[in-house]
Amino acid sequence: MAIASKDGAKVWQRRDRKAQFATWAVYLTSTAIFVYCWELISEKTIWAFVWDAPAQAGDLFARMVPPDWGSIHGLWRPIWDTLNIATLGTLMAIIIAVPVAYCAARNTTPSVAFVRPVALFIIVSSRSINSLIWALMLVTIIGPGVFAGILSIGLRSIGFCAKLLYEAIEEIDESQVEAVRATGASGGQATAYGIVPQVLPAFAGISVFRWDINIRESTVLGLVGAGGIGLPLNAAITTLAWTQVSLILLIIIATVVAGEWVSAKVRHAII
């Protein structure tokens, strides 16, 4: 807080002169970067299409209502597949994420110099690559289908689960582990009775949270051929069957909202 004097009277100011200049410099640079980026994108845009968009949107909307409820019979199986991709993918991820997190946490890793960097690299590379890109790769490698979807969801989720889990392990209360060890427990017993009970609630919370995200992610894997509700969505869009598209979109909203509700309830029950 600073006070400036103006015509002999004291005036309250939020920052002194130096801080004010620094703030303005930050604002100016950010605005310049934003304008520059916007300019580059604007160059690559055909503005006639953009001005036309409201009319297009109205047209599309008119084609999408009413949803084609008759085609719902063919959609139960893709919905079941989508849920399976999310659930089995999450299951696979948490099974792999536990040892990775154990190796990545500073207080449990077998070796800070060798094992920890490897575990951290696994976490970062799994997190940086979107599940759709994993699906793109896996579909070219092992062929289209639900299996590729499960693997890609699993591979993407390892990093997420392992990162949150290793942070939870690093935040545990060491004195409890110390107490268990003082009773003469071996390393494995100290882990099982000193560390696991402390991170178990976090672990359950993370798994359910990721499951909720994975439901949303698995709705699009079908677009690259990896199974689930994305397959009929892609088919409906390519055949311009807009009434089916709107039905599928409604189903996706319902599934995602239901998943979010379940996950919120479960997390509430755990914590």
Add this chain to the structure above:
Amino acid sequence: MTLAATLTRRWQKPPLIKRAWLRWALALGAAIYLALAFGTTEVNWTRVWEGLPRGARFFAAFFPPDFVSRWSEIFDGILESLWMTVVATVIGIALSIPVGIGAAKNIAPAPVYYFCRGILAVSRSFQEVILAIFFVKLFGFGPFAGCVTLAFATIGFYGKLLAEDIEDMDPAQAEAVRATGAGWLQWINYGVQPQVLPRMIGLGLYRFDINFRESAVVGIVGGGGIGATLNTAFDRYEFDSAAAILLIIIAIVMVVEYSSGYLRRWVQ
């Protein structure tokens, strides 16, 4: 129970779920679900087996990845992704501020609250790629559609967290500002904004990070950025170029993540 009986009893770990019937019902339910799920998942093992050499070839392509032969396409794609990320994050956050304020139960009237919550729910339900398909349809191919997609997805993420943060704020401070006779805008600016700002800056940087990662996938459906290049590389089985792109994405995400972590600590 007598003392002797207690002494000879062995300690047992208490079960995670106390009610026995619930424990068994959950286990049984999980077993039935897993049996059904595995039973209905068709895996074409011969196709998987045939694909393994291709997978090996893909992993071999990482040693060394080919940065050179498609360098100009990769470079353009990465730059375009970065511009898209900057523009989309800024516009998305700017738009999510009114939506987030409207979706906070303690300061918005009921009709506004439900309207804004509706926007957030729609934005959060759809994965970026589905949104991108529609925006590409409306705005044509190119980075503009990708930008709109990312900005719209940002509204759902940022608006929801902003609304929750405002709902958790300390009402006493806001009340004090109001007691000085402040107008509504002044009240928001001096009573509410300082309480949520530090966390919101951190989340803004986090969203920048997410938007960059997502910008790699909106390109697959025509939304501009590095995704289009990556998709082409996969379609043409140019695994060494694809490996190069993936490594660049990983590197940039790491840089953004570390610098945003640093910035967040500096701001808070």
